[in-house]
Amino acid sequence: MKIFFATHNPGKVREFKKILDGIADVEQINLEYDEIQSDNPEEVAKDAAKKLAEKYGKPIVVEDSGLFIDSLNGFPGVHSAPIHKQIGLKGILKLMEGVSDRGCEYRSAVGYCESGKKAVTFLGTEKGTISREARGTHGFGHDSIFMPEGSGKTYGETANVEDAKKFRRKAVEKLVEWLKEKGC
């Protein structure tokens, strides 16, 4: 089967293709969609998948992810991408200066919908800490300041970052399980 992934991010498409290999063909599709006003990525992804599936009559997958920092009440959260463009890693590190609780979580919500059906959503999370400075150039977004639990390295310092990242993989694997149960 073929699934249309509504995203502008080629890095995400590569991650999806690897995990869905043999299950579904993933085709990137550049579609704009309106977001419901919510701080919950699952709600955002589910709603967007539903709207796009009905509008285009195709099986649509949408992914909404973000970095949620405990001591900043979940900032930057669902708006991680636009906020990253504005204040960069430098801004996040400045907000975290002198803050001892550096706990955070990456969250990925994958929404999937076929036209005329109910939308489903799958959440993948991964706990970590915010490093004291940006390190490494692998990955994208906040990867250079995110240290996964039990690791002293940021994802930016991780050469195979696309394989290493767990949060998005967890969400996509839940989708894979669901597709298999459905008999795809």
Added chain:
Amino acid sequence: MKIFFATHNPGKVREFKKILDGIADVEQINLEYDEIQSDNPEEVAKDAAKKLAEKYGKPIVVEDSGLFIDSLNGFPGVHSAPIHKQIGLKGILKLMEGVSDRGCEYRSAVGYCESGKKAVTFLGTEKGTISREARGTHGFGHDSIFMPEGSGKTYGETANVEDAKKFRRKAVEKLVEWLKEKGC
């Protein structure tokens, strides 16, 4: 005539009622709406007014406003309200520590639409600077760190802040002019 103002913010409703007094009755209406993904408040307000007017068959006004800080590439911008809940004034002040360019702008976009008609939008702006610390308790949002151009006082220190704020007033007054020209 009666206009339905889709907002959860009673402070904004008071401001609108004062300016539209004698022109239109403003009734607050608690509606949720999806936002297009844009960093332009005019696009957000216009699109939301259109969607709500068509959905509810009523004349709808929507206001989207935010604080745009020059040295932070427009942060917090269109997401000012949710970001304020997460990092507060403290977060903005921390990001501005040691920053000499403290220029910023309040922007308010008022979108208006009657069912079956084209949506219109009106922008009001007001330049200012970010204060070194939060001062005063009047107003809401970022008012306690916003010093309008030519003033040494923040809006938080301004007792008649609802009358003093120019950006939202400018946008609403443009709407009033437009309604008058239309013969309302």
